[in-house]
Amino acid sequence: MRVVSGIQPTGTPHLGNYLGAIVNYVRLQDEAEVAGGDCLIFLADLHAISMPHDPARLHAATLEMVATLVACGVDPRKTVLFNQAQVHQHAELQWLLSGTARMGWLNRMTQWKDKAGKNREGQSVALFSYPVLQAADVLLYQATHVPVGEDQKQHLELARDIAQKFNNDFASEEAPVFTLPEPIIPPGAARIMSLRDGSAKMSKSADSDMSRINLSDDPDTIARKIKKAKTDAEPLPSEAKGLEARPEALNLVTIYAALAGSSVEAVLGEYGGQGFGSFKPALAELTVASLSPIVERFTALRDDRESLDAILARGAAQARELAIPTLAAAYRALGLVRA
């Protein structure tokens, strides 16, 4: 079992990042340890340059996300934690895979279509070939399990297609160069929405800071944001079906369930029939209690440049070691060095 996943260094980490992706990393890190496998988690800083970006901010955001991951329980002693840019094998393998990936495959990627919109001609080449780098990220390590959100499933399928075609074209069946990775889409992954608009994902780029709970918020701020969160006037239903047309109410119940490690049904079992006047304070209390140790670790580590640099340097050294054999095999298979 080899778990490999990447996360964008978005900056301003929030509750949505935590409950969406990071909780799942922590679970898989522990599963890999029990199974005698390994877990690699990296900051996808190379991917970040596919869109206009500010270099100083990118670096700060990368460090901030490392602090977030560690604060949330990604343990650098159990997980190889690093940033792509320090492991040159990612970019190198991407080029080798570019000979195998097909224009038509990339043209079908919905993320490319969404991000490029009507202005394809004006996009960077990196935005177009983004999924090839993503394929390199996982194929480089012979990943077996790749935890991703639903929106990244198509990129993982592309990685499998690239691996399969490469193996077919350049390797024998007995000695394939690449392992086909399996996407792991957590069944109960909580999709956390904005506190102001139940139809938009909680996001660092939303205008209003009231729409998200940041991992740097103090308890009073967290409580105030929950108190002010948009809701409707109805009491909570006692079954999940009653939340169907009530996205804001569903979101608050989802947050409660995710933090309590329970389910929407169970939360409604307890709070069904009650209004937000009693549910919101309970949610605020739970959120503060769950986040305060994380917020505390995060704020301490965020400013500790030395520790963050050391974590990344060590992770990168480990990642490079793991990457060397597969990259060498790819060079040999392509006839770029003597087989």
Ligand code: TRP
């Ligand atoms: N594209 C992913 C995202 O936006 C991040 C990512 C980059 C990734 N490389 C990866 C995820 C490799 C899984 C495996 O969320």
